[in-house]
Amino acid sequence: MSTKIKWGIIGLGKIAHKFASDLLLLNNVELEAVASRDLAKAKVFSKTFHSKKFYGSYEALFQDELVDIVYIATPNNNHAQLTILALEHKKAVLCEKPFAINKQQVFKMIEASKKNNIFLMEALWTRFLPAIKKIKSSIENGEIGAIKYLNADFSFKALPSIQRIYDKELGGGSILDIGIYPIFLAYLILGMPDKIIAKAHYFESGADSQVSIIFDYKNAQAVLFSSFNSNSKREAKISGTLGEIIIDSPWNEATSFSLIKDGNEEKISIPKIGKGYAHQILECNTCLLENLTESSLWSHQNSIELITLLDAVRKEISLVYAEDL
Ligand SMILES: NC(=O)c1ccc[n+]([C@@H]2O[C@H](COP(=O)([O-])OP(=O)(O)OC[C@H]3O[C@@H](n4cnc5c(N)ncnc54)[C@H](OP(=O)(O)O)[C@@H]3O)[C@@H](O)[C@H]2O)c1
Numbered sequence: 001m002s003t004k005i006k007w008g009i010i011g012l013g014k015i016a017h018k019f020a021s022d023l024l025l026l027n028n029v030e031l032e033a034v035a036s037r038d039l040a041k042a043k044v045f046s047k048t049f050h051s052k053k054f055y056g057s058y059e060a061l062f063q064d065e066l067v068d069i070v071y072i073a074t075p076n077n078n079h080a081q082l083t084i085l086a087l088e089h090k091k092a093v094l095c096e097k098p099f100a101i102n103k104q105q106v107f108k109m110i111e112a113s114k115k116n117n118i119f120l121m122e123a124l125w126t127r128f129l130p131a132i133k134k135i136k137s138s139i140e141n142g143e144i145g146a147i148k149y150l151n152a153d154f155s156f157k158a159l160p161s162i163q164r165i166y167d168k169e170l171g172g173g174s175i176l177d178i179g180i181y182p183i184f185l186a187y188l189i190l191g192m193p194d195k196i197i198a199k200a201h202y203f204e205s206g207a208d209s210q211v212s213i214i215f216d217y218k219n220a221q222a223v224l225f226s227s228f229n230s231n232s233k234r235e236a237k238i239s240g241t242l243g244e245i246i247i248d249s250p251w252n253e254a255t256s257f258s259l260i261k262d263g264n265e266e267k268i269s270i271p272k273i274g275k276g277y278a279h280q281i282l283e284c285n286t287c288l289l290e291n292l293t294e295s296s297l298w299s300h301q302n303s304i305e306l307i308t309l310l311d312a313v314r315k316e317i318s319l320v321y322a323e324d325l
Pocket of ligand 1: 010012013014015016035037038041073074075076078097098123125164
């Protein structure tokens with residue numbers, strides 16, 4: 001592999017555009033190829049983001065010998081199948097969140113990575129933001145003492161035109177799409193809870209429109225919320241015995257936070273590259289150059305535990321997808 005990592009992108013929708021614009025900001029990458037189910041769409045995307053090639057099918061891109069790693073940006077329901085197909089073609093994979101619909105699918109994806117000895121990572125981009133890394137290390141260093149309470153939400157009034165969000169067949173619903181972020185933060189800071197309580201409201205399609213969740217730990221609690229029904233400030237609070245951290249809005253795209261201790265508030269700003277997706281791209285590049293099959297910052301085990309929590313919340317609210325049956 002050359003020192004320039006050659007990327008491919010499949011599923012040329014909204015997030016693929018944002019991802020590609022961040023990719024262009026980096027030096028050690030090339031956008032080798034892009035693929036859509038629609039060749040004309042791939043051509044336009046290729047022109048916009050200067051990819052060397054474009055394809056009218058995902059499989060054609062998987063067969064491109066020059067592509068090192070594929071970014072999968074399709075709806076939630078086909079992450080598992082496309083990831084496994086890419087890995088079988090010996091392509092490394094960065095797959096959008098949620099990694100899959102359920103834990104069984106995630107196990108199969110990781111099994112395919114291990115069998116083919118190829119890198120695989122969930123695109124949990126918030127984990128790689130410099131501000132989030134700093135918050136995590138500050139807490140581990142005891143800056144705000146023992147954590148007792150965490151509060152995070154992700155809520156916005158969704159447009160009726162964004163079909164993917166409402167469609168259960170595509171893996172729609174607030175928990176898998178955006179609830180994953182507050183759940184991720186609680187997991188990152190507090191680990192696996194002892195008990196989960198959750199209540200949901202639903203769209204007519206059966207996908208969840210909003211969910212309130214409590215994660216109960218032996219010595220702490222996390223109160224989490226996701227919704228497509230209304231806007232929220234999207235601030236996150238982490239409260240410990242010696243102080244508090246408030247992550248500025250939108251917390252999942254963090255570039256700054258307040259550290260409140262002894263009545264003093266210190267504002268800490270740590271910029272991100274581009275829209276913030278660049279940091280997960282850099283992590284993939286580093287892992288590939290080091291011949292790793294997983295990242296230590298967001299490992300396969302982290303993805304297994306996150307999907308275990310998503311499955312558990314879904315069990316609490318009786319939300320079943322076809323993939324579960
Ligand atoms: N990391 C983030 O900040 C972030 C933000 C938003 C979404 N996401 C995740 O990214 C994924 C895509 O979200 P998005 O908002 O980009 O969705 P989107 O705009 O609908 O794009 C998804 C793309 O997937 C492809 N696709 C393949 N099968 C499809 C099907 N049956 N129906 C519709 N599209 C299909 C299409 O690309 P082609 O027509 O080119 O084949 C489509 O443009 C989701 O898993 C979502 O959870 C992540």
